[in-house]
Ligand code: ADP
Ligand code: ZN
């Protein structure tokens with residue numbers, strides 16, 4: 214008897230299931246069709262999904278199955294290892310498989326009305342000659358030899374190299390090797406802003422490799438084109454931000470994650486995945502090499518590479534010196550602000566150092582990780598403060614365009630001429646952001662060109678590139694910047710970096726804050742100095758003896774990391790525990806906490822001895838965009854126990870009757886609290 218064939222399809226829906234369709238009589242699909250995009254009827258509309266299986270039977274009666282629409286064969290089918298990656302992601306982060314699969318396909322390729330994508334630009338023969346590689350340093354040679362000697366198969370390396378030690382050169386040599394072996398390479402970077410210069414460097418070295426980039430600022434057409442080039446194999450090198458981890462690469466032979474410690478590898482909304490962790494998993498699934506590079510590795514990676522608990526998961530490779538002959542790491546000095554009291558945020562020692570740079574025609578960079586003019590505007594007469602009515606936060610004063618802005622929900626208002634409560638016209642700005650520092654410097658050094666670089670001054674990639682070009686050309690004397698300026702750039706004339714007010718992060722409630730502060734300061738310090746002009750890094754602090762600063766003075770990441778790992782182990786924090794966070798938000802806090810309490814008393818929780826449950830509590834930013842927010846942390850020393858529990862818990866959470874405006878989500882391995 215002839216039975217109609219069934220096609221199982223993944224669709225972009227918030228449902229933990231796949232959807233069965235009936236293949237039209239006369240059309241016969243085979244296993245080689247799995248991975249094609251397909252058009253299917255859904256409700257009164259059509260959707261584009263992905264064919265994942267041709268099962269023998271359906272749970273539904275055949276008569277209820279709708280007919281499968283067109284099979285889109287304009288692109289090769291998505292490869293099997295891409296499926297395995299998506300499946301892992303769906304299981305591990307507890308999100309629907311269809312959402313993982315479809316949300317990572319460029320919009321143009323999952324639209325019902327398919328736009329005919331133009332041919333990829335990657336295929337164009339490029340006439341340029343390849344840039345000549347430098348002679349390797351001894352340390353670089355050792356690193357490359359160890360990698361070459363470990364042979365084929367899965368190997369994860371943690372490349373710990375100080376800023377400017379030539380990590381990128383290592384990546385380029387490995388990519389060269391992969392190209393020669395006929396393999397594709399995937400290079401992940403944390404931020405879009407870091408892609409242009411790296412893109413230029415990779416393209417200059419491999420002009421014929423069809424390099425493409427993938428990041429969220431690309432338009433739809435370009436994204437579809439580049440993704441297609443990766444899937445067809447035209448592109449041999451893909452450079453991208455976290456979302457690029459899901460690029461289908463049938464001949465993938467190498468993954469590099471640069472600045473692997475960076476928090477932006479973690480997606481903070483929608484599917485909350487870590488691109489770094491998925492990269493390691495993907496390399497393991499494909500049995501290929503992966504290199505995680507950083508001057509300040511994450512403690513998770515450091516533990517994997519250096520501690521007994523890490524069981525040698527990663528192999529540590531080290532570059533301890535700058536690659537350019539004669540270049541040294543910057544001299545780090547602490548300015549004790551209890552003795553040298555800052556005026557308008559600037560100590561006399563820092564002012565003197567800036568003056569010296571001005572006299573020598575060199576650049577200075579002042580690092581202050583807070584945008585705007587001042588964090589709050591207040592009335593001394595009645596006590597009014599600029600408060601966001603939608604969030605538990607202050608509105609930040611932006612004097613450049615005379616606005617008050619909420620950095621959490623985006624609310625903004627015109628700067629009031631007088632106190633809205635009592636009419637007092639003498640409002641005061643408290644605290645200091647980059648705009649205020651810029652103004653102070655402009656007044657103090659009227660002859661100097663002061664340039665502010667933060668998300669307000671560089672909101673688009675174009676503006677950012679223009680600012681960077683100005684700095685390179687020497688058309689700026691003093692830079693005021695947030696962490697935007699901390700990474701990746703080597704400005705030839707920059708010889709002084711000053712950290713204005715780093716102390717707050719030392720005592721922040723977030724226990725990950727010191728790890729981040731150290732990484733940030735190390736990065737920004739790394740901007741200072743070249744071979745012919747040694748650099749200097751000055752830290753203004755009230756706590757000069759704090760071990761974090763002492764470690765910075767000695768450029769001692771290993772010492773600092775060992776100490777923090779000790780603390781984490783004693784406290785039972787990650788990486789010695791595995792965590793998941795359930796968050797709920799609703800117009801009323803009672804509803805948000807109520808949901809979390811119900812979650813806390815689900816049957817799955819009963820008898821869970823391997824998992825620790827914390828009490829539901831309001832989040833640190835307890836109200837955002839008019840929603841009250843609560844969280845419930847669960848934790849286990851064993852990843853598997855936690856995962857098993859989450860799998861049981863989730864369907865029960867979905868069954869909880871919650872008020873209609875309540876939203877909740879689960880985050881595995883949360884980074885922020
Ligand atoms: P990192 O990625 O560790 O910050 P890079 O690879 O960007 O380091 O190298 C820093 C600088 O040193 C760059 O200007 C680079 O061109 C240069 N460089 C790297 N390797 C060598 C080498 N073997 N010989 C000379 N210069 C090098
Ligand atoms: Zn007032």
Ligand code: ZN
Nearest residue numbers: 601604619622
């Ligand atoms: Zn707000």
